[in-house]
Amino acid sequence: MNSIERVGAAIELREPDRVPVDLHDFQVAARASGLPMSEIFRDGALLAEAMLTAWREFGHDMILLENGTACNAEACGMEVRYGNDTAPVVGRPLLDSLSEVANLQVPDPYVTFPMSEILKATRILAREIGDKAWICARADQGPMDLAAELRGISEFMMDLATGEEEDLVHALLDYARRVATRYAYALIECGGRSTSIGEPIAGPSMISPRQYSQYPWAHERRMVTELKEHGIILHLHICGNTERITDEFIATGAQVLEIDHKTDAVHLKAAARDTTCLLGNIDTNLLALGSVGEVDVACHELLDACKHGGGFILGPGCAMAPTTPSENIHALVESAKKYGSYRRA
Numbered sequence: 001m002n003s004i005e006r007v008g009a010a011i012e013l014r015e016p017d018r019v020p021v022d023l024h025d026f027q028v029a030a031r032a033s034g035l036p037m038s039e040i041f042r043d044g045a046l047l048a049e050a051m052l053t054a055w056r057e058f059g060h061d062m063i064l065l066e067n068g069t070a071c072n073a074e075a076c077g078m079e080v081r082y083g084n085d086t087a088p089v090v091g092r093p094l095l096d097s098l099s100e101v102a103n104l105q106v107p108d109p110y111v112t113f114p115m116s117e118i119l120k121a122t123r124i125l126a127r128e129i130g131d132k133a134w135i136c137a138r139a140d141q142g143p144m145d146l147a148a149e150l151r152g153i154s155e156f157m158m159d160l161a162t163g164e165e166e167d168l169v170h171a172l173l174d175y176a177r178r179v180a181t182r183y184a185y186a187l188i189e190c191g192g193r194s195t196s197i198g199e200p201i202a203g204p205s206m207i208s209p210r211q212y213s214q215y216p217w218a219h220e221r222r223m224v225t226e227l228k229e230h231g232i233i234l235h236l237h238i239c240g241n242t243e244r245i246t247d248e249f250i251a252t253g254a255q256v257l258e259i260d261h262k263t264d265a266v267h268l269k270a271a272a273r274d275t276t277c278l279l280g281n282i283d284t285n286l287l288a289l290g291s292v293g294e295v296d297v298a299c300h301e302l303l304d305a306c307k308h309g310g311g312f313i314l315g316p317g318c319a320m321a322p323t324t325p326s327e328n329i330h331a332l333v334e335s336a337k338k339y340g341s342y343r344r345a
């Protein structure tokens with residue numbers, strides 16, 4: 001099997017020859033290039049070259065392509081700060097009040113920075129290695145995360161807590177969903193095999209399970225459903241421990257759930273069995289600071305616990321730190337070959 005077949009089988013909940021591996025490595029790749037991240041993350045050609053170089057070194061099955069957690073927000077008109085050794089960070093919120101959502105336009109990804117640059121990177125990766133590696137071109141922030149950035153996180157948390165303008169909260173979440181969905185179509189048109197949304201603000205460390213059900217859940221599910229109707233695979237990434245929203249997380253219908261190391265993968269695997277593929281969830285701190293031996297043990301344990309029956313992709317639980325040592329990343333990738341085989345002895 002090649003990487004495309006291997007990942008495809010895992011997502012279709014069949015057993016491939018072995019567990020596929022993804023890397024969430026855009027910051028590692030950017031740092032390794034030696035150029036300032038502020039240049040790499042603004043330039044699709046440079047980003048693609050960095051991701052290609054990393055893929056040639058590590059040979060992972062799935063590439064997660066993105067430039068951070070501010071792409072959609074910037075395309076919507078927010079100010080974003082690019083640092084030389086960090087991922088882009090959003091500036092002051094765009095909306096002073098929820099009612100301003102009526103003035104927002106959904107950006108055209110083909111002509112709006114920085115989406116247009118990520119589309120360029122997607123085209124380059126697809127042209128160069130699209131038949132050898134599975135390219136997940138990420139549609140960046142999901143409804144909850146983008147809505148919180150546009151409104152300001154603390155203001156948005158207050159909007160949710162008071163519940164006084166519930167209709168306008170849903171209008172903002174709906175707008176954010178349409179932004180990410182429009183972008184997702186473009187990423188697939190440019191050669192992505194799947195796409196993904198990140199929802200760091202949707203996890204139980206940020207909002208209650210009741211708020212998750214009341215607010216972002218229906219918008220995430222609607223996005224999944226619409227894309228699925230067009231044959232597009234969407235991954236849903238929620239940071240933190242998702243145990244208290246296990247049923248809702250699965251019920252979004254996302255074909256791949258990207259899980260944080262704080263989530264109990266064994267528990268979620270049991271709950272998601274025959275429903276959805278899991279991707280994760282090695283601790284990014286362990287990858288950044290642990291030894292090769294510790295990474296190998298953690299991967300071995302996780303593979304033993306989660307590989308059975310297919311539907312599992314090994315990878316980091318979130319974006320790896322830029323300083324993650326390459327020997328630990330090699331240990332992660334190699335562990336799937338050592339311990340992830342489905343061939344019967």
Ligand SMILES: [Zn+2]
Pocket residue numbers: 200237238239240260317318319
């Ligand atoms: Zn995460």
